[in-house]
Amino acid sequence: MHDDALSPTTTPPPSDNRPGYTGMWVGITAELFEFSFFFAAYFATRWSFPEVFRESAPRLWTGGGLLITITMLTSGYFLVRTVQAVRENNQRAARCWMLAAFFVALCYPLLKYLEIRYNLSHGVNPRGQAFFTVYYYLTINHFMHSTWGIFGMVWVLIRIFQGAYGPGNLKAVESMAIYWHATDLVWLMLFSMFYAFV
Numbered sequence: 339m340h341d342d343a344l345s346p347t348t349t350p351p352p353s354d355n356r357p358g359y360t361g362m363w364v365g366i367t368a369e370l371f372e373f374s375f376f377f378a379a380y381f382a383t384r385w386s387f388p389e390v391f392r393e394s395a396p397r398l399w400t401g402g403g404l405l406i407t408i409t410m411l412t413s414g415y416f417l418v419r420t421v422q423a424v425r426e427n428n429q430r431a432a433r434c435w436m437l438a439a440f441f442v443a444l445c446y447p448l449l450k451y452l453e454i455r456y457n458l459s460h461g462v463n464p465r466g467q468a469f470f471t472v473y474y475y476l477t478i479n480h481f482m483h484s485t486w487g488i489f490g491m492v493w494v495l496i497r498i499f500q501g502a503y504g505p506g507n508l509k510a511v512e513s514m515a516i517y518w519h520a521t522d523l524v525w526l527m528l529f530s531m532f533y534a535f536v
Contacts, residue, residue, distance in 0.1 A: 362513035366520045369483060373524050376476050380531060387468040394469035395535035397462055402453040403533035406446060410484075410522045413443040417515035420498075424508045429501060432511075436498050440491045443518075447488075450481055473532050480528060484521045490514050 356363075384391045416439035423431035457463070464474040494514045497503060503511055 357509070357512040357516065359509050359513045362517060366517060369520060370524070373476075373479075373527075376479065377527065377531075380472050380476065383468050383472050390467065391469045391535070394467065395532065397460060398473070398533055399453050399456045400533045402449060402456060403529050406449050406453070407525065407529050409442055409445045409449060410518075410525050413439045413446075414515070414518050414522045416442060417518055421508065421511050421515050424498075424503045424511050425505055427504050429498075432498050432503070436491070436495050439518075440488070440495050443484075443488050443491060446484055447481075450477075476528055477532070480521065480524055483524070487514075487518050487521055490517060 416435050420432055420435040420439060423429075423435055462470055462473075464471045491514060494511055497510065
């Protein structure tokens with residue numbers, strides 16, 4: 339009789355093939371749940387003040403909203419390339435793509451600052467007007483979430499330059515990319531509701 343037959347059967351531990359950390363998925367779910375309430379408030383207010391919404395939407399800086407959209411999506415694409423490079427253990431490419439993602443993402447706060455300056459100079463302020471109140475509330479909340487994402491990029495960027503990530507250790511990089519994609523998704527909704535006024 340073989341020794342194998344006497345040894346207890348061992349089952350290998352289940353492998354976790356889900357990208358990113360579970361905690362990040364929980365955080366993203368909470369973020370999307372939070373914004374679902376904001377969107378409900380948007381539609382309720384739009385239902386109550388249809389004329390105000392129709393007349394106010396064209397006063398926004400649509401070009402600025404489009405530039406923010408391009409910035410968010412481009413940075414997200416560079417993060418995808420970062421994840422691919424880490425998966426392939428191409429450290430040089432990972433550093434380059436992560437730097438690109440970070441510097442493009444930094445354009446977002448700059449564009450937001452220019453947009454707010456444009457808005458205030460054209461009388462677009464949150465006081466006493468339903469559309470602009472909802473617009474500022476939702477877009478500033480999105481800005482806060484995106485700022486957290488930029489801070490996360492700083493950490494991932496530092497760790498990439500330290501050589502901390504590789505094919506067997508890329509959940510942090512995946513989590514960063516997933517979080518940024520979630521903010522992209524929210525922004526696309528905001529762009530369609532305010533700037534494109536779908």
